Amino acid sequence: MASGGGVPERPTLEGLEEKWSEIWERQGAYRFDREAPRERVYAIDTPPPTVSGSLHVGHVFSYTHTDAIARYRRMRGMQVFYPMGWDDNGLPTERRVQNHFGVRCDPLVPYDPDFKPPAEPSQKEPVAVSRPNFVELCLELTETDEQAFEQLWRRLGLSVDWSMTYTTIGKLAQRISQRSFLRLLRRGEAYQLEAPTVWDVDFQTAVAQAELEDRERPGAMHRVRFAIDDAQAQALIDTTRPELIAACVALLAHPDDERHNELVGRQALTPLFGTRVPVLTHPLVDPEKGTGLVMVCTFGDLTDVVWWRELGLPVRSVLGPDGRLLEVPWGTAGWESVDVETARARYGELQGRTVNQARRRIVELLQESGDLVGEPQPVTHAVKFFEKGERPVEIITSRQWFIHTVEHHEELIARGRELSWHPTYMRARFEDWVEGLSGDWSISRQRFFGVPFPVWYPLDASGAVVYEEPILAREEQLPVDPSTDVPDRYEPQQRGRPGGFTGDPDVMDTWATSSLTPQIAGHAGEDEELFQKVFPMHVRPQAHDIIRTWLFTTILRSQLDYDELPWRNAAISGWVLDPDRKKMSKSKGNVVTPMHLLEEHGADAVRYWAARGRPGTDTAFDPQQMKVGRRLAVKLLNASKFALADLPPEGETVTHPLDRAMLARLAAVVADATARLEQYDYARALEHTEEFFWWYCDFYLELVKGRRYDTSPQAAASVSLALRLSLSAFQRLFAPFLPFVTEEVWSWWQQGSVHRALWPDAAELAGAAAGAERNGEEMALAVTADVLREVRKAKSQARRPMRAPVRRVVVRDTARRLQALELGSDDLVAAGAIELLEPIEDEAFAVEVELAPETP
């Protein structure tokens, strides 16, 4: 490594980032050596950030934590496998591409090799493009973003091996995703099913349970009258979704609710449409809600699905994938009515309308028919949304691929307990989520920019799709895109023809690929030698909000494919919060971009702020802390300069009591920091190191100044050695947190990179100070510092400079402490400019300071 060639006259932080990033890159400072044995490998399952615009402060925060861990492990002599992935597939990219280029994907449009996006993108009237053209635009945009991301990470000083990047849309990720899927399918762990599925009507795709969130929305409760047995009696139900009355398949009461005994077992007639539906019971009905009677529709919510399944009810679907009411065949099987013509006419008023439009209209119809009791009552209720969506999700029956999860509950809980969680309480979030899972994982998405299912289906003589006999791709073919690739034994022109084939049109859920990051980064099935070295990995760093998605699905896939944990540790980071304790919002994050922060405060300073954030704990965004970090970096520069510039020759051993005591304390700090880092508690490692470092500068360096500048070699021998030992340790202790400034000061006097140097050894330092406790040397340092503090106080209160001479200092203290003070008195009188030090034995510590008169 290049040597800085001695201590500069005026050390500065300016330019260190450019200088050292460039050198690190040239020297391959962070290159992973795959020849290392497995025992010396430390593998990190780096989170691939979503490439959908820009990184924000939260990324800087959590990636810094991981980098501190990576640097620590490297200094422990490990070969750190630290790749970087870009999560570029999926909806965020699609949405960004649509907005950026003013296009929308239409799978029916043919590919145009000469396509150019519109010069003036219009989001109101997007240009329809083919799926291959759309994918090309996605790849173009993500490539640009990924370069910008890499620049930021390098500027932040992440010690990533940049020769090992991957993208979740790349060929490697596609092969691994498809191969895993095919194997799951063969083992029966993946299956296809036509079933009610949670559906986003804007994106027009199925979404998984994990991608849902509740949002409070205003709504209205409508009390609706159902006639019983052709108007002999009536039933009243409350509903927020009257537009689904045509989809009603039953009314339900709780089995113990005697109020409805008369009705149970009879038939009710839906208002407006006159369809007969049974009145049944189910224990899930809450007698406290509404009238105690509930309308079951196919499907208004997830509970409807439970009732429908458990009671064997028929399906009457009225909602289409676009969120509008479908055309339905009144008068045919399943759509019977006591008055078909009226039903058809009234439904005609709703057909084609969106849910909200239909709801407004049906309320009017119910009012006209007299089936609405009273006025709709406004309510606020939690409604399920796709986390990226803008309208509530619906439940639509469709054909989807699933992966078994429910039947693996117990194995997954057991794996969660094998994993070391940092902090430990995060395990509860995992277990809560697993316990609460109600269905298998739906992995199909009706989208475009994702990993396709490597599956085709034969078409029968009538051209109907034979889903029961999927044609699977061979593993050697992967990755395949069934929309353009042709299965074995078929010709391209047979696509879509009777007796021919068709490709599975769907792509995999983004988590279905992200759940394989250890396999992708480790090249599972492609470079088995590498994979065996790195898998299972050592740590998964990630934030707490995606335990239910990324962490959970990764454990699931590893369990299914390898029957073991994908990693040993989970290091969970918190979020960055606004000063008002809300999650840092996108808009604010864009105002304060990470690059601006780095430019204003410097990478080490920003990293300092991040590293002070406790594992798992949300942390306030605080530029003030970055200023503190910058001060620390400057202090390290200056302290290193003091300790190293023109230092007199060092002795063989550290002999002075205060030097030895300082090293003993340092040894304890090293031991503490090491233990903390072993437990992934980078924050306390930094805090304790920093705390001691400031003490070291304020007291130790001041105390030994006299000896350090002493012209006699004997006087300086001990302190020279102690300064070198301590500075060397400090520089390495701070290296995981402040990589740039530590590399700079290290280069002044050492060979090679500090980031490849071995982590300081507490035992070695303790050895150099052996017996410091027993000999009273540690007490000497404590008492000396106590007295120095009193002397400074006296000078400060007398408004005198710190170098002002002191005529006499009387120290009252116990015999033991006074004895110890004697060991450090030479440094004390020098540092305090004390003429006479007078110890007096006493029970309590007290100091009298008599300053020399001020000389004009």
Add this chain to the structure above:
RNA sequence: GGGCGUGUAGCUCAGUUGGUCAGAGCACCUCGCUUACACCGAGGGGGUCGCCCGUUCGAGUCGGGCCGCGCCCACCA
């Protein structure tokens, strides 16, 4: 409604097994250009440790109950 976490000086936070634990930094005030550092140093003011019970000789520190905040979950009637 359930789970987890959190509530300590104006701000950001330390306080490991209950007894110098009432702290640090920032901010504020005062002083000092001392040969590592003025991107500095020295000193100072400032808190009934969310609230209420309890255990204990003694509780930010343990137990119970409230309240606030955050995240996750829950059957949208």
